[in-house]
Amino acid sequence: MSTAADTPLHARSLRTLAAQLRAREFSAVELAQHFLQRIDAHRALGAFLATDPEVTLAQARAADARLADGTAGPLEGVPLAHKDIFVTRDFPSTAGSKMLAGYCSPFDATVVRRLAEAGMVTLGKLNCDEFAMGSANENSAFGPVRNPWNASRVPGGSSGGSAAAVAAGLTPAATGTDTGGSIRQPAAFCGITGIKPTYGRASRYGMIAFASSLDQAGPMARSAEDCALLLSALCGPDPDRDSTSLDVPAEDFTRNLGASLEGLRIGVPDEFFGPGLSDDVRAAVEAALRELEQLGARRVRISLPRTELSIPVYYIIAPAEASSNLSRFDGVKFGHRAAQYDDLLDMYKKTRSEGFGDEVKRRIMIGTYVLSHGYYDAYYLQAQKIRRLIADDFQRAFEQCDVIAGPVAPTVAWALGGHGNDPLADYLADIFTLPASLAGLPGMSVPAGFGESGLPVGLQLIGNYFQEARLLNVAHRLQQATDHHLRRPEGF
Ligand code: GLN
Numbered sequence: 001m002s003t004a005a006d007t008p009l010h011a012r013s014l015r016t017l018a019a020q021l022r023a024r025e026f027s028a029v030e031l032a033q034h035f036l037q038r039i040d041a042h043r044a045l046g047a048f049l050a051t052d053p054e055v056t057l058a059q060a061r062a063a064d065a066r067l068a069d070g071t072a073g074p075l076e077g078v079p080l081a082h083k084d085i086f087v088t089r090d091f092p093s094t095a096g097s098k099m100l101a102g103y104c105s106p107f108d109a110t111v112v113r114r115l116a117e118a119g120m121v122t123l124g125k126l127n128c129d130e131f132a133m134g135s136a137n138e139n140s141a142f143g144p145v146r147n148p149w150n151a152s153r154v155p156g157g158s159s160g161g162s163a164a165a166v167a168a169g170l171t172p173a174a175t176g177t178d179t180g181g182s183i184r185q186p187a188a189f190c191g192i193t194g195i196k197p198t199y200g201r202a203s204r205y206g207m208i209a210f211a212s213s214l215d216q217a218g219p220m221a222r223s224a225e226d227c228a229l230l231l232s233a234l235c236g237p238d239p240d241r242d243s244t245s246l247d248v249p250a251e252d253f254t255r256n257l258g259a260s261l262e263g264l265r266i267g268v269p270d271e272f273f274g275p276g277l278s279d280d281v282r283a284a285v286e287a288a289l290r291e292l293e294q295l296g297a298r299r300v301r302i303s304l305p306r307t308e309l310s311i312p313v314y315y316i317i318a319p320a321e322a323s324s325n326l327s328r329f330d331g332v333k334f335g336h337r338a339a340q341y342d343d344l345l346d347m348y349k350k351t352r353s354e355g356f357g358d359e360v361k362r363r364i365m366i367g368t369y370v371l372s373h374g375y376y377d378a379y380y381l382q383a384q385k386i387r388r389l390i391a392d393d394f395q396r397a398f399e400q401c402d403v404i405a406g407p408v409a410p411t412v413a414w415a416l417g418g419h420g421n422d423p424l425a426d427y428l429a430d431i432f433t434l435p436a437s438l439a440g441l442p443g444m445s446v447p448a449g450f451g452e453s454g455l456p457v458g459l460q461l462i463g464n465y466f467q468e469a470r471l472l473n474v475a476h477r478l479q480q481a482t483d484h485h486l487r488r489p490e491g492f
Contacts, residue, residue, distance in 0.1 A: 008169070009026075009031070009034055010034065010035065010038055010169035010170075010172070011169050011222070011486075011488060012172070013172075013222065013223060013225065013226055014075060014078055014172055014173060014221065014225075014226045014229050014230070015225060015226075015229065017031065017077075017078050017172060018074070018075055018076065018077070018078050021063075021067060021076060021077040021078065022067060022072065022076070024067070027060070027064050027067075027077075028060040028061075028063035028064045028067065028076070028077030028121055029057055029060040029061055029064055031060070031077060031078075031079060031121075032056050032057060032059075032060040032079055032121050032123065033057070035079050035123050035170060035171055035172075036051065036053050036056060036123065038168075038169060038170050039051055039123065039124065039165075039170045039171075042168055042170055042492075044146070044151075045145060045146050045148060045151075045164050045165075045168055045170075046127055046142075046143050046144055046145045046146055046161070046164075047126060047127055047145050047155075047160075047161040047164045047165040047168065047170060048081070048123075048124050048125065048126060048127065048161065048165065048170070049084050049092075049094060049096075049124075049125050049126065049127050049142055049161070050084070050091045050092050050094075050124050050125040051091075051123065051124035051125075052090065052091060052124065055090045055091065055122070056079075056121060056122060056123055056124070059116075059121045059122060060077065060079075060121045063076050063077035063119055063121055064077065066119065072119055073117060073118040073119030073120075074118050074119065074229070074232075074233065075115070075118040075119050075120050075229065075230075075233060076118075076119030076120075077119060077120075077121060078119065078120050078121065078172060078173070079120065079121045079122075079123045079171055079172060079173075080115060080120050080121070080122065080123065080171055080172065080173040080174060080175070080230075081122065081123040081124050081125065081126050081162070081165055081170075081171040081173075081174050081175075082109075082112055082122065082124075082125055082126065082174070082175045083125075083126050083128050083159050083161065083162050083174065083175050083176050083177060084096060084125040084126055084127065084128055084161070085128055085131075085132050085158075085177050085207055085208045085210075086109040086111060086112050086175060086177075086206060086207055086208075086217070087105035087107065087108065087109050087112075087206045087207075087208065088105060088108055088109070088112055088122070088125065089104075089105060089106065089107055089108050090122070091122070091124060091125045092104055092125070093105050093125065093208070094125075094141075094142070095128070095130065095131050095132070095208040096127060096128045096129055096130040096131065096132075096139070096140040096141055096142060096158075097130045097131055097141050097355065097356065097357070097360070098141040098336060098354070098355050098356075098357070099329050099335045099336045099355035099356060100208075100329075100334070100335045100336070101141070101336065103334060103335055105206070107206065108206060109203075109205060109206025109207055110203035110205040110206055110238050110241060110242070111175060111202055111203060111206070111207070111217045111234045112175075112206065114233055114234050114236065115175070115230070115233055115234055117233075118233035120173075120233075123170075123171050126159075126161030126162045126165055126174055127140050127142060127143075127145045127160065127161030128140060128157070128158050128159055128160065128161055128162070128182075129157045129158035129160070129182075129359070130356070130357045130359060130360050131208065131210050131322070131326065131360055132158040132159075132177055132179055132182055132208075132210045132215075133158065133210060133322070133359050133360055133363055134157040134158045134359060134426065135156065135157045135158070135181070135182075135185060135426040135427075135429050135430055136154035136155075136156065136157045136160070136414070136416075136419065136426060137154060137155055137156065137157040137158065137160025137161065137164075137186070138154060138157070138416065138417070139157070139158075139357060139358075139359045139360075141357055144160075144416060145160040145161050145164050146164065146416070147164060147167075147189060147190060147413050147455075148164055148167045148168040148190065148489040148491075148492050149167070149190065149191065149413070149454065149455055149456060149489040150413070150453060150454075150455060152415055152416055153189075153412075153413040153414065153415055153416065153453075153455065154189065154413050154414060154415070154416055154418070155167075155186055155189055155190050155413065156185045156186030156187075156188065156189030156190065156409075156413060157182060157185070157186060158177075158179075158182040158186075159174075159176030159177060159178075159182045159183055159186045159187075159194075159220065160186050160189075161174075162174035162175065162176045162186065162220045163176070163186035163187055163189065163190035163192055163194070163220060164186075164190055166190070166192045166220055166221060166222065167190035167191055167192050167488075167489060167492070168489065168492045169488065169492050172221065172222070172226070173219060173220065173221040173226060173230055174219075174220045174221070175217060175218075175219060175220070175234070176194060176217070176218055176219070176220045177207060177210075177215055177216065177217050177218070178194075178196035178215075178216050178217075178218060178433075178437065178443075179210050179211050179214045179215050179216075179318060179437060180211075180214065180314050180318060180430050180433060180434045180437045181408075181409075181430050181432075181433025181434065181437065183195065183196045183218045183220060183445070184196060184408050184433050184443055184444065184445040184458065184460060185408055185409050185429075185430070185433055185445070185458075186220075187220055187408075187444075187445040187458060188408035188409055188445045188447075188456065188457065188458025188460075189409070189412065189413040189455070189456065189458075190413075190456060191447050191450075191456030191458075191484065191485070191487065191489075192220055192221065192222055192447070192485070193220070193221055193222060193223055193224055193226070193227050193444070193445065193446055193447065193475065193479075193485060194218060194219065194220040194221075194227065194444060194445050195218050195219060195224075195227050195231060195442065195443070195444035195445075195468065195471065195472065196216050196218045196436075196437075196442060196443050196444070197216060197217075197218055197231060197235060197442050197468050198216075198246070198440060198441065198442045198465045198466055198467075198468065199213075199214070199216050199244075199440030199441075200216075200244050200245055200246035200248075200440070201216070201235045201245075201246060201248065201442075201466075201468070202216055202217040202218065202234055202235050202245075203217075203236070203237075203238030203241060203242045203245045204216075204217070204242045204244065204245070205238055205241035205242045205245075209321075209325040210318070210321070210322055210325065211317065211318040211319075211320075211321035211322055211325070212244070212321055212325060213244075213317070213321060214314075214317070214318060214321070214437050214438070217234065218231065218234075219231055219234065222485055222486075223476070223479055223485050224257070224444075224446065224472045224473075224475035224476040224478075224479055225254065225257060225472075225476055225479075227253075227444070227472060227475075228253040228254040228257060228469075228472045228476075229253075229254060231253045231468060231472075232250065232251065232252050232253045232254065235250050235251065235253075236249065236250035237249070248466065251468075251469065253468055253469050253472055254472075255469060256469040256470065256472065256473040257472065257473055257476045258473070258476065258477075258480075259473050259477075260296060261292065261295045261296045261297045261473075261474065261477050262296035263296065263297075263298065264292075264296065264297040264298065264402050264403065264474070265297070265298050265300050265400065265401040265402045265403075266289065266292060266297045266298065266299050266300065266401060266402070266403055266404070266405050266474075267300050267301075267302035267397050267398075267400060267401030267402075267403065267404045267405070268289065268299055268300065268301060268302065268404075268405055268406060269302050269303060269304040269307065269397070269404060269406055270301065270302070270303055271303065271304050271305065271307035271308070272304070272307065272406030272407060272432055273406070273407075276410050276428075276431070277407060277410050278410060278411045278412070278451070278452070280412065280451030280452045280457065281407050281409070281410065281411060281412065281451055281457050282407070283449075283451070284448045284449035284450065284451055284457035284459075285405075285406065285407045285448055285457065285459055287448070287449055288405075288446075288448035288449065288459040288478060288482075289405060289459075291478060291481055291482060292405070292474065292477075292478060294481070295477050295478070295481060297474075300400050300401045302397045302400055302401055302404065303393075303397070304390075304393050304394065304397060304404075304435060305393060306386065306389055306390045306393055306435075307431065307432075307435055308431070309386050309390065310390060310431065310434035310435045310438055311427060311428065311430065311431055311434060312383070313383045313386045313387055313390065313434075313438060314430070314434045314437065314438060315366070315427055316366075316370050316379050316380060316383040317380070317383050317384070317387065317438075318363070318367075319363040319364070319366040319367035319370070320367040320370050320371050320380055320383075321367070322360075322363045322364065322367050323363065323364045323365075323366075323367025323368045323371065324367070324371070326356075326360070326364055329351075329352065329355060329356075330348055330351065330352070331347055331348060331351030331352075331355075335355065336351060336354060336355040337351050338350030338351045338354055359423065362423065370383075387438045387439075390435055390438050390439055391438065391439040391440070393435075394435070394436075394439045394441060394462075394464075395464075398464045402463075402467075402470065403461055403462070403463055403467070403470060403471065403474055404461070404462040404463075405459060405460065405461055405462075406432060406459075406460050406462075407432055407457075407458070407459070407460060408432060408433060408445045408458035408459070408460040409429055409430075409432060409433070409458070410428075410429060410431065410432070411429070411451075411452075412451045412452050412453070412455035412456065412457060413455050413456075414429075432460060433460070435462075436462045440465070441462055441463065441464065441465060442462070442463045442465070442466075442467060442468045442471060443460060443461065443462045443463075443471075444460070444461050444471050444472070444475060445458040445459070445460055445461075446458060446459045446460075446461060446475040446478055446479070446485070447459075447479075447482075447484035447485040447487075448484060449482075449484055450484070450487075456484070459478070461474055461475060
């Protein structure tokens with residue numbers, strides 16, 4: 001395994017960078033400059049939407065001062081970048097939408113603030129699907145993101161900029177958000193590690209809303225250990241600002257790392273290994289499961305019988321919530337406003353027609369339809385009932401196992417434009433990530449190997465509520481025994 005000394009600066013772990021900053025082997029300013037140069041050199045990936053060296057270097061100088069006077073936080077001086085769905089005071093916040101082009105928030109999202117309080121330095125804002133709606137990062141109003149492993153492939157979505165930037169070594173870590181898989185799937189497609197905590201662990205304050213009952217923030221980085229450090233910093237109650245944030249104290253998610261897997265029961269759902277799963281993904285996931293067995297875990301066959309229903313259920317509930325959340329973009333309070341209009345109604349119409357992209361409009365229409373009188377009972381209410389049954393299925397499964405494991409996505413990253421104008425093709429690819437989202441369970445993606453054309457494959461781990469530390473340990477043990485997460489795409 002490579003050591004800190006022979007690993008290039010841009011591929012080192014957060015723990016190593018934090019320790020080297022503390023030992024003054026380099027300053028926070030030097031480290032930030034190094035990453036800013038890499039970001040400039042790799043603009044063609046489309047990962048970053050905004051950078052501002054003056055802001056970043058000012059933050060880095062403040063970190064250096066705290067490192068010098070002994071008031072440093074746990075991740076003092078370590079750089080990161082934020083998905084552009086989090087609002088930030090010092091950088092524009094667009095949610096990947098023309099609707100918010102140039103928008104500057106007067107405050108920082110809670111997650112952004114917490115990571116800054118841990119000492120982290122912000123490199124900029126990362127591209128994403130418009131309002132986090134997508135599975136390929138092709139729905140951004142500011143252009144697609146390319147996968148560093150193969151520039152003709154998608155990075156996954158909606159946190160595609162976050163995953164590509166970490167995989168390419170443009171930042172050691174990034175934030176992401178996961179509504180139906182947007183941390184796990186891009187992490188899998190780009191060969192990095194990401195975790196979505198239990199719904200309510202991370203504050204949604206300042207996260208531009210897509211589907212409020214599903215949206216959850218989480219870290220994306222190279223390793224489970226890096227994710228554990230980030231998650232410890234970003235979680236915690238936020239009662240005054242997010243009424244769905246849980247009253248559960250922040251945890252040290254690194255505390256369990258290294259614990260034995262002896263006797264751990266890994267539930268493998270039959271429904272995750274059906275005919276739709278491609279052979280290369282199946283092989284890599286099988287190999288990872290065997291590795292976990294080598295480490296002492298025991299494999300248990302389980303069933304999540306409503307897995308297929310998670311697609312129609314999610315694609316009713318998420319658009320329903322989105323249609324309500326996005327009504328705030330009316331050209332009055334913030335964001336784009338049409339330049340010419342006849343009256344108020346015409347202003348709304350033109351503003352929203354111009355400001356939103358096709359996928360967002362599609363979801364607003366579907367959402368409005370399923371919430372309308374006469375259809376509410378037939379669609380929305382039915383979907384809510386099945387959502388409950390899906391959550392119950394998980395609780396039954398967790399009577400038989402401690403952790404659930406399977407693929408993150410049915411295939412490796414597909415070609416840019418590969419799904420053409422077929423939104424259903426994107427929706428179907430979410431099948432394995434949606435169930436945990438609907439149930440509000442923590443889930444993560446861990447590099448499991450490589451498939452077709454040498455593209456990364458992710459292993460998904462799903463835990464019961466509040467079992468993040470356990471998930472992170474399973475991932476950590478796997479990463480101690482394998483080197484998939486240490487591989488880097490050529491040229492990066
Ligand atoms: N691909 C899913 C969607 O398009 C999930 C997106 C997300 O998790 N933000 O809605």
